[in-house]
Amino acid sequence: MPNSSSTSVAANFHNSKDTAVYSSHQDFVLDCHALDIDSCYFYDLQKDSDIDVTTYSNIYTYKTNLQIPSNEMKKYYDIAEKLSKNAKGNQLDFKVEESCLRIFIPHKDFYQQRVFAVKIGYKTKKEGSSLTWAEDQNLRPCVFTSGHLLNNRSLMPCQDMPQAMSSWHCLITVPPFGEQLTVLMAGEGEPAVDVREDGSQVFKYQSSYPMPASTFALAIGNWPLYCSFPHQIDNCFKQSTSCLGPRFQIFAPLNLHGQKLGRLKEYLQDCFHGLQSILGAYPLQRLDILVVPEGFDSLGMMCPHLMFLSQSVLLCEDTQAAFNMFYRVAHELCHTWLGVLTGPSDWTEEWLTEGICCYLEDVVHAKTLKWNEHETRERLEIRKLLKYRVLKAEINTTREDLQTLRPNGDTSCASLSSMNAEPCIVKNGLNPEKTLLQVHYLKGFFLLKHLEELSGRDEFLGTLRRFIDANLGQLFSSKDLLEHCFRELPKLRQSNLTVDIVCQEWLDTPGMPQPLTAFEVNEENSLYKDVKCEVRNRVTEAVNCVIELLLL
Numbered sequence: 379m380p381n382s383s384s385t386s387v388a389a390n391f392h393n394s395k396d397t398a399v400y401s402s403h404q405d406f407v408l409d410c411h412a413l414d415i416d417s418c419y420f421y422d423l424q425k426d427s428d429i430d431v432t433t434y435s436n437i438y439t440y441k442t443n444l445q446i447p448s449n450e451m452k453k454y455y456d457i458a459e460k461l462s463k464n465a466k467g468n469q470l471d472f473k474v475e476e477s478c479l480r481i482f483i484p485h486k487d488f489y490q491q492r493v494f495a496v497k498i499g500y501k502t503k504k505e506g507s508s509l510t511w512a513e514d515q516n517l518r519p520c521v522f523t524s525g526h527l528l529n530n531r532s533l534m535p536c537q538d539m540p541q542a543m544s545s546w547h548c549l550i551t552v553p554p555f556g557e558q559l560t561v562l563m564a565g566e567g568e569p570a571v572d573v574r575e576d577g578s579q580v581f582k583y584q585s586s587y588p589m590p591a592s593t594f595a596l597a598i599g600n601w602p603l604y605c606s607f608p609h610q611i612d613n614c615f616k617q618s619t620s621c622l623g624p625r626f627q628i629f630a631p632l633n634l635h636g637q638k639l640g641r642l643k644e645y646l647q648d649c650f651h652g653l654q655s656i657l658g659a660y661p662l663q664r665l666d667i668l669v670v671p672e673g674f675d676s677l678g679m680m681c682p683h684l685m686f687l688s689q690s691v692l693l694c695e696d697t698q699a700a701f702n703m704f705y706r707v708a709h710e711l712c713h714t715w716l717g718v719l720t721g722p723s724d725w726t727e728e729w730l731t732e733g734i735c736c737y738l739e740d741v742v743h744a745k746t747l748k749w750n751e752h753e754t755r756e757r758l759e760i761r762k763l764l765k766y767r768v769l770k771a772e773i774n775t776t777r778e779d780l781q782t783l784r785p786n787g788d789t790s791c792a793s794l795s796s797m798n799a800e801p802c803i804v805k806n807g808l809n810p811e812k813t814l815l816q817v818h819y820l821k822g823f824f825l826l827k828h829l830e831e832l833s834g835r836d837e838f839l840g841t842l843r844r845f846i847d848a849n850l851g852q853l854f855s856s857k858d859l860l861e862h863c864f865r866e867l868p869k870l871r872q873s874n875l876t877v878d879i880v881c882q883e884w885l886d887t888p889g890m891p892q893p894l895t896a897f898e899v900n901e902e903n904s905l906y907k908d909v910k911c912e913v914r915n916r917v918t919e920a921v922n923c924v925i926e927l928l929l930l
């Protein structure tokens with residue numbers, strides 16, 4: 379991939395409140411870091427009679443739909459193509475700061491043209507961490523994004539916050555290297571590929587799902603397709619192709635093709651049925667799964683239509699234990715609903731995606747491996763014990779301000795509109811300690827387990843599913859979720875709890891919540907008994923060895 383790119387940003391400023399009357403320009407600010415910006419151009423779309431500007435004024439009407447209609451997407455593409463080829467733009471002054479790009483748009487343009495486009499020419503830099511340039515498993519060069527974790531502001535200037543959702547078109551030109559490179563992106567369909575005279579290939583992807591900039595993802599490298607399979611929709615009685623759901627593809631380096639990927643494919647096929655019984659039919663049309671090289675700093679990362687999976691999840695040689703790490707695959711798939719198609723309105727409330735996925739991963743994993751009721755109860759109790767121990771250890775060693783799940787307080791729509799405020803977007807963004815913490819994952823997990831135990835498992839799962847369904851394509855707060863649960867679950871209302879008590883005890887206070895101060899595994903749990911027996915035998919063996927040594 380060429381180490382450069384450019385972007386066009388269409389903007390529509392109907393009501394600008396921040397008017398600096400003494401200045402001759404209006405700042406147009408985009409988040410950006412470690413980018414080499416070389417030009418900014420302004421295009422007046424309303425002066426161009428060929429361009430239908432109604433496209434832009436319609437954009438807010440799509441808020442409740444998941445996708446922008448295809449004819450509107452085509453208009454965006456046509457406009458971008460026209461501007462990139464021959465439209466004459468006005469060069470703009472700009473200033474690059476540590477974390478943002480300020481583009482100065484003259485007042486006369488800003489106010490007279492309510493609809494305009496800005497084109498930015500730039501190159502990425504080696505030190506930017508949104509892109510990882512690496513060697514793949516066969517020591518060939520490759521590149522992939524780490525946007526979900528680190529944001530995409532060193533890949534492109536953007537409005538890097540959850541509320542600023544946009545659709546996109548992306549063209550990637552791959553020079554003729556002599557070998558076939560795979561180009562994967564978070565786009566919704568198969569890419570259209572043009573081959574130029576010099577042999578270079580242009581891959582065209584698009585996303586008509588308006589999503590935050592951090593969800594944009596790409597990967598380019600030598601990763602041949604291992605397999606492609608459609609998902610058969612459950613309970614579909616028609617013997618026709620309409621029963622075929624989304625299409626899934628696995629990409630990996632050739633040396634991993636074989637038994638290990640076979641197990642992954644087998645797991646995925648069953649996992650989609652498990653997911654369907656808990657969260658409903660897979661909501662996107664396709665998913666590419668890429669086994670990323672060593673050095674990927676997470677076990678998995680879900681982006682729209684593209685999952686990055688660490689090869690560590692696959693590498694277990696023992697056939698019996700090989701599926702144990704696949705709970706992480708279930709976790710990432712749950713992120714399709716929570717993190718991709720819905721998410722917190724305030725990023726600091728990450729428990730809303732991570733905590734819920736941590737809770738659902740166990741339920742989905744159990745369904746996928748077809749454990750019976752008894753086996754599920756025993757195994758999940760052991761996983762709960764392990765999670766409890768990690769949470770307890772982290773709470774003992776973590777700064778108190780990093781232990782609250784709602785560090786900005788109540789960010790529900792009702793509360794914000796009464797204060798006329800917006801949620802603070804990023805907190806602890808530069809704190810490396812925060813990235814490694816699991817407190818938000820695990821405290822969130824135990825809060826959901828607590829609510830499930832009070833309200834009944836099936837009832838709770840049903841409520842959670844209805845909440846997610848109702849919020850697809852939208853952002854929500856902790857209070858929105860809790861109010862929904864209390865509204866729908868009579869046993870929760872009959873308990874001594876209220877939404878405010880839950881918020882105070884679990885979300886707004888550091889440390890271990892009161893219901894979690896003690897946790898005991900049922901002594902009758904056969905797995906627990908086996909482990910205790912094994913430990914006792916080992917200890918007895920060790921003591922006997924010491925006694926023998928002393929007697930010698």
Ligand SMILES: [Zn+2]
Nearest residue numbers: 709713732735
């Ligand atoms: Zn996660």
